[in-house]
Amino acid sequence: MSTTPAPRIAVIGAGPGGLTCARILQKHGITATVYDRDTGPDARDQGGTLDLHADNGQIALREAGLLGEFFRLARHEGQEMRQMDRAGTILFHHIPEQDERFKPEIDRGRLRDLLLNSLQPGTVRWDHTLQTISGPAAGPRQLHFTNGTTIECDLVIGADGAWSKVRRALSQVTPRYSGVSFLETWFHDVSIQHRDIAELVGPGSAAAADGDRGLFAQRNSGDHIRVYIIQRVPADWITAGGLTPQDTSGIRAHLLEHYRDWSPRLRKLITDNDGLYVDRPIFALPVPHTWEHNPTVTLIGDAAHLMPPLGVGVNLAMLDACELALAVAHHNTVDQAIRAYESTMLPRSTETAQLLDGAADDLLSAELPDFATTDHH
Known part of the structure; x- marks a missing residue:
C-alpha cells in the first residue's frame, strides 16, 4: 500500500x-x-x-x-466422534491418533x-x-x-x-429458514453431576438421528457439555405449540413425546439439562x-x-x-x-x-x- x-x-x-x-x-x-x-x-x-x-x-x-x-x-x-442410532448403539466411532x-x-x-x-x-x-x-x-x-x-x-x-x-x-x-431448527441446552459439572451423559458423549462429540429427529452432543472445556436437539419443524414451533421459550417444563414434555421411542439413555440428553432451552432455527x-x-x-x-x-x-x-x-x-x-x-x-x-x-x-x-x-x- x-x-x-x-x-x-x-x-x-x-x-x-x-x-x-x-x-x-x-x-x-x-x-x-x-x-x-x-x-x-x-x-x-x-x-x-x-x-x-x-x-x-x-x-x-x-x-x-x-x-x-x-x-x-x-x-x-x-x-473423537461417536455416531449412534436412536437405541444408543454406536454405529461409527472415530478415535483420533495421538498426534x-x-x-x-x-x-x-x-x-x-x-x-x-x-x-x-x-x-x-x-x-x-x-x-x-x-x-x-x-x-x-x-x-x-x-x-x-x-x-x-x-x-x-x-x-x-x-x-x-x-x-x-x-x-x-x-437468509431463509432451512426448515430445521436446533434447540441448544447445557450440562455443567458433568463428571460429577451427569456421569451417564459424560460417559455417553466421551471427550469429543456424539450424534444420533433417525431421519426425523436428531441429537448432537459436544464436550466443551471446563467440564461442560452442550447438546443440540435437532428437529424438522416450523421456525415458530415453540409459540405455535402454545409455549414460550422460558417454559422449560412445557418444552421438555413436548420433546419427550417427540422422542418417545428413543432410548432412555439418549433421552437424558433432552431431560437432564441445567437451565433453559435456547431456540436456534437454522437459516442460510x-x-x-x-x-x-x-x-x-x-x-x-x-x-x-x-x-x-x-x-x-x-x-x-x-x-x-x-x-x-x-x-x-x-x-x-x-x-x-x-x-x-x-x-x-x-x-x-x-x-x-x-x-x-x-x-x-x-x-x-x-x-x-x-x-x-x-x-x-
Whole structure:
C-alpha cells in the first residue's frame, strides 16, 4: 500500500473473522478498527466449541502468528466422534491418533480471547451497533452507529454475521429458514453431576438421528457439555405449540413425546439439562450469493455466505479474513484488493454452499453422513 495514503479500514463485527482480519492487517503494518455491538468482550456467552481445520482455519491462524498458541489451547481429544442410532448403539466411532492435528477443538470464547489479546490495544470499539452506511460507492464511506457516532473510512469489511447490516450495501438478499431448527441446552459439572451423559458423549462429540429427529452432543472445556436437539419443524414451533421459550417444563414434555421411542439413555440428553432451552432455527443464504463489485465494501464469513452449521462456517470466515487482509497488504488500492479477494472467495464459497445446500436435512439422516469422518458441526 506504499503508493497511496494508508486506507482507513473499518471492520464490522468482533467475531473470529473480523478479529482475524484485523490481526493479519496489523501484522502487515496496516491499521484497522473493529466495531462491535456488544458492550464489551464478556457481554454474552460466545457459544460452544469449534474445530479449526488444517486446510482453512489453521491457515489463517498461521498467517496471524497464532497457530502454536492455538495448539496449546486446543483440545485434541475433542476430535473423537461417536455416531449412534436412536437405541444408543454406536454405529461409527472415530478415535483420533495421538498426534492428530487436522481439526482440534477449541471453545469459541477461548478462540475469541486468543485473537483479542493479539491485537493492539484499542483496536476494538465496543458498544457500536452499525445503523447505516452512506457516501459514494467510490468512497469515502460514512458509518453511522446507533450511539450517535459517525466515522469515515475507505474500506468497510462486513464481518457481522447472518443478519449483516453491511450486506445491505451490496445485496438485498436475506437468509431463509432451512426448515430445521436446533434447540441448544447445557450440562455443567458433568463428571460429577451427569456421569451417564459424560460417559455417553466421551471427550469429543456424539450424534444420533433417525431421519426425523436428531441429537448432537459436544464436550466443551471446563467440564461442560452442550447438546443440540435437532428437529424438522416450523421456525415458530415453540409459540405455535402454545409455549414460550422460558417454559422449560412445557418444552421438555413436548420433546419427550417427540422422542418417545428413543432410548432412555439418549433421552437424558433432552431431560437432564441445567437451565433453559435456547431456540436456534437454522437459516442460510440462497445459493449462490454474489453481488456487484463495490470498490469500498466487501463481506467475509456468514455475512457473505451463511450456510447450515456443518463444520465450515468459522473456518471459511477465518480463511476469508486471511485472504482479504493479505490482498489489502499486497495491492496498491482498496478496489484492487477487494477484486483480488472476491475473485477467489466467491467461487470457493459458492462451491461449498452448493455442497451444503439443503444439508441441514443431513443432520437428521439415519444414514452415516459423509462428514462423520470429516466435518461434524
